Amino acid sequence: MITSEPVGEWFWEPAPLVDPADGGVLRAVGLLSGLADVLVACGLVTGEGSGSVVLSDRRAMASPLFSLHNVRVEPGAGFGAGVAAAAEQAAAVQLLPDRLLTLSLKLPGEWTEYGIGRRAEKLFTARVEVWGEGAVLLVLSTYADIWLTQDLRERPQPEVAADNAPRIAAALNQISKLTESEIDPGDATKHARPTPDGFADLLVEGAEYDDSWGTFEVPVRWKRLMRLVPGGSAAEDYESSTEHPVRYARVRLGEQVVGYLWAAIGDEAAGYEPRTAAGDAAFEAGVPWVLSLRSLRLRGFDPLAALSELLGTPDSGGSGSAVERTVYEAASLDALEELSGRY
Template identity: 75%
Template sequence: MITTEPVGEWFWEPSLVLDAAASGASRPLALVGEVRDVLASLGLVTGGGTGSVVLCDRSAMAHPLFERRDVPVAAMAEQVAAVRLLPGRQLTVSLVLPGEWLETGIRRRAEKLFGVRVEVWGEGAVLLVLSTYADAWLTQDLRERPQPEVAAENAPRLAAALKRISELTESPIDPGDATKHARPTAEGFADLLVEGAEYDDSWGTFEVPARWKRLMRLVPGASEGEDYESSTEHPVRYAHVRRGEQVVGYLWAAVGDEAAGYEPRTAAGDAAFEAGVPWVLSLRSLRLRGFGPMAALNELLGVADGSGSGSAVEPAVHEAASLDALEELSARH
């Protein structure tokens, strides 16, 4: 299952940058690239990815002096060259990396499988952070179902990556605190089949509400009283929403009550949430015009988004036994 917030994180403190003003800006760019190469050598990341470059005065972190986001990896060097690292400042260089994991030998892909972040202070301190957004390394999934075979296929590669990064940075690994989903260790994650998860069904308890809030923050205007109900206990019918060849989400309507909405396919990354905005607005408009949920879904079948996002709703309708089942589908494939 793919999450929007990290399943786990690991930290390293490489050696200080001796002359941050002269070379501090190039150090994080080189380091994130080296970590990316480590992950790629183990088949964990597969090309592409985007980055960000943020320079802040540490007394005013909410107001960056320089900020570039969603930068193609190939253009990162140009952006980093535009900043100057001085005492009292902090430079953060980050990458969002697509990657693959295995399920019974079948390769699965997510557009945001790992995140790599390097922070450098103007005084020379360096912090490296690796994050993962999948449960493929865990002995049970985020719904507490045992998956030892999946962990056996994937966890050794993650463990090898963590070891190589420690060797690369010549610094010990510091596993981050336990998250809502799992507890990181120096070798990957604690065995949940032995010690159990800290929370029951962390996917349904935390991730589903977080996804909905993230989507609604992107939707302009007030929604109170204008949208269909966002949850249902009834079966749902749904259609794939595509952007080009990629499925980015699912437009759905309940069979039997007043619920309808859009579920982002988290394996598609940020594009899943961005593509959902026009469809949430379309549903809102149809509800205000008196359409019932199923009539609204039927109205949008085969329609292309007119706002320029490049997404379209497929004409074929599918059925899921519940919204919960559709939400799980959106996290897995």
């Protein structure tokens, strides 16, 4: 399953910079590029992604001195190429004491699960922080449970882990060699416990929380979507949860399914479930459909009629997304939420 918050993180602290004013940007780009190259070599990411560069005064982090986001990283161009130009612009502002330079990458990845190819648009994120005083921190985060011996609903998946865990273990070892520093597994998350070579065996240790997917991830996704919607979760919306079966239609952005528009059979609930594997686009594409549902409710449509009204229509706001005409049925909203998180 694919999450919107990290399943686990790992940290490295390479040797501090001798002269941050001269080498901060160069060091950051080199570390980030090297880490990404390791992930490519281990078959974990696809060689593309997007990056960001932020230079901040730590006394006013909310107002960066320089920021550039969604820098496209193209396959074959080298992971540092797209970010390096932006980093050079940040360098002109200068990395001085009390300042923090942060370079980040969002990295798509592909894997095989029970013989079927899968893809997530944000399988990993990588981040390097360079402090004006010279300290350096490298962080790798993953957003999938394919490394775990049981999934986020506590169902055993030892075969999936056996296929994927060795690759992440190899990558973590190579990154430690690249940085010439020891790996520091992050704290246990709501989903799993990172270790120096991957994750603890949940079939032996057991999960810290029951059904971490339903308990934590589903509410986090809903809150993230509502933060993007003008007015947030307004009183004019349909109910956001139901115990009844639901009907749903897929929402596409080009050839990619980014989410599911749904309506309950039997009560006043309807909404949109982002397909987490589609990455940030899944949440952004949901905004116009949440607003469309809100408008239809104010016009007196019941949930199923509202869903029917939107079938086959494009987003009037011009995002490029559209609702398919075919309607499916799920036994519960919980079943649809799981579908939206799996692939």
